[in-house]
Amino acid sequence: MQFSEVRQGLWSGAALLLAGAWGSFLVPESARAEDAVVKLGHDHLMPAEVRVDVGESVTFHNLHKMPGGHSVKALDASFASPPLDKDERWSHTFEVPGRYPYYVVEHPASKGVVEVRDPSESE
């Protein structure tokens, strides 16, 4: 009897966990919609220039398999990703308005710009 009570407790605990997992899976997924995505090809960026508002993030998504991966780095070093494997993503949130030129570390000729705007300053 005690055993079945424990089992029942476990099951409802599992059900709660499942419900919690669903909740945390479903809700933030939509709230966390990506603000901008830049895809990294072997030697190019798509799109090369993106605009976000302050507080938004840019996700860099590496599409190309290359030994050592691909990483991006701001010219002013304000952001730098780790090396990304194929299909890996890395996001950075921009808190300060400005223009952020960056490049692909493994292919320095591949350059991009993130433009960060303060929405309260634009009409």
Ligand SMILES: [Cu+2]
């Ligand atoms: Cu490459």
